[in-house]
Amino acid sequence: MVAIPIPAPLPAPDTEAVTFSQETNDKPNNGHALDIGCDNGIQNRKTYAASLKQPRLHKNGITGFSQPHSKYIRGDLDHRFTCEYRVIWLVRNVTRMKLILILSGLLTIQAGVVKRETCDGVTVYGVCHKQEILHKNIAYPALLTADLKSNVLYFTYYLPNFARAIARLNLDTKEFKNIEGVTGAFALALDRYSHDVYIEDSDSLYKYDAVDDKAMFIRAEGATIWSVYYKDALSYSSLFPMKSLYTFENEVSKKLPDLEDTKVDQFFIDDAFIYFTNDTGLYSQKKGTKDTVLYNSPRLTIRGFALDTKGIVHICTIDGVYVVKEDSLTVEKIVDLEQAYGCAFDQNNNIVYSDSVKLVRLLPGPVTILHTTQV
Numbered sequence: 001m002v003a004i005p006i007p008a009p010l011p012a013p014d015t016e017a018v019t020f021s022q023e024t025n026d027k028p029n030n031g032h033a034l035d036i037g038c039d040n041g042i043q044n045r046k047t048y049a050a051s052l053k054q055p056r057l058h059k060n061g062i063t064g065f066s067q068p069h070s071k072y073i074r075g076d077l078d079h080r081f082t083c084e085y086r087v088i089w090l091v092r093n094v095t096r097m098k099l100i101l102i103l104s105g106l107l108t109i110q111a112g113v114v115k116r117e118t119c120d121g122v123t124v125y126g127v128c129h130k131q132e133i134l135h136k137n138i139a140y141p142a143l144l145t146a147d148l149k150s151n152v153l154y155f156t157y158y159l160p161n162f163a164r165a166i167a168r169l170n171l172d173t174k175e176f177k178n179i180e181g182v183t184g185a186f187a188l189a190l191d192r193y194s195h196d197v198y199i200e201d202s203d204s205l206y207k208y209d210a211v212d213d214k215a216m217f218i219r220a221e222g223a224t225i226w227s228v229y230y231k232d233a234l235s236y237s238s239l240f241p242m243k244s245l246y247t248f249e250n251e252v253s254k255k256l257p258d259l260e261d262t263k264v265d266q267f268f269i270d271d272a273f274i275y276f277t278n279d280t281g282l283y284s285q286k287k288g289t290k291d292t293v294l295y296n297s298p299r300l301t302i303r304g305f306a307l308d309t310k311g312i313v314h315i316c317t318i319d320g321v322y323v324v325k326e327d328s329l330t331v332e333k334i335v336d337l338e339q340a341y342g343c344a345f346d347q348n349n350n351i352v353y354s355d356s357v358k359l360v361r362l363l364p365g366p367v368t369i370l371h372t373t374q375v
Helices: 079-111
Strands: 018-020 045-047 055-058 061-065 113-119 122-124 127-136 139-147 152-158 164-170 176-178 187-190 197-201 204-209 214-218 224-231 233-240 245-249 252-255 267-269 273-278 281-286 292-294 302-307 313-317 320-325 330-336 342-345 351-354 358-364 368-374
Touching: 122 330, 122 358, 139 187, 139 302, 139 351, 139 358, 152 187, 187 233, 197 224, 224 267, 233 267, 267 302, 302 342, 313 342
Parallel strands: 139 342, 187 224
Antiparallel strands: 018 045, 055 061, 113 368, 122 127, 127 358, 139 152, 152 164, 164 176, 187 197, 197 204, 204 214, 224 233, 233 245, 245 252, 267 273, 273 281, 281 292, 302 313, 313 320, 320 330, 342 351, 351 358
């Protein structure tokens, strides 16, 4: 609690106390006791008026005060002046002290409580979001890919026998279903026009038809595939003999001419650029050119890329989600997460991410906690 000192009352006028006797005309003594009584029956009244103000005399008594002077008020003045002056001085100071006490009490009450709000969820662009659990008790869900038309999320996870399975989750109903016919899935890609899903199984490719709920084998010339993406055509990066970027059209694989001599791990293709990572960092390259630029970004453990409903490219890392800023060749962290394994965006542009055991959606909402602190 804040203690506010109370000033002392105004000092009495700079004077001596003058004592009067009702029965005698004795000279004033030097007593300093203050007697508030003013009736004629009290003996030895003591005045507390002095050199600060001089009374103006009227035939009926004192009517006002003139400028200060240095002489004492004489004992032959009407004692009514003494009482009026004394009472005025006391009332003025008592009133002032009451006002100080009231104000200091109010300040103490206001200063005694501090209110502070904190987010009990996850902040996205500084806005508090609540965490909706979509599915749990699954091992290391990753490679999150969302079909925005059907609002279905595709992802991979580990089975008890350590095989890598692929599943689908309806983001509206939370219906979960395994996709049969593919084991050891390590990469996913979605055709946003046909809504077919391409699945990589170590050295083979499959195309999954969501309507028929069937996965069809596609040959990929024995390449060990690292990641896949579909934009106009199916593209994939191989692990051996070199991490190069390939396209697969008409059952034929060939290196992408724009990056034929460039090492590629993770990659993403939009309308104008190819984004990719390797051991040296994050890059972008305009389509149809060989002009590669390096992003000024921290060393990141990138899990994959994600495109939101506005066409903005994001990267998913082990510690959160970053937005890719093409104009400044930088990345900006918008979500702080712990041990994230993948991310995507749903129909309403909400972030969906995974950790080691569950899938979570971030929804804007009032999830603040009000903290009250006594000081």
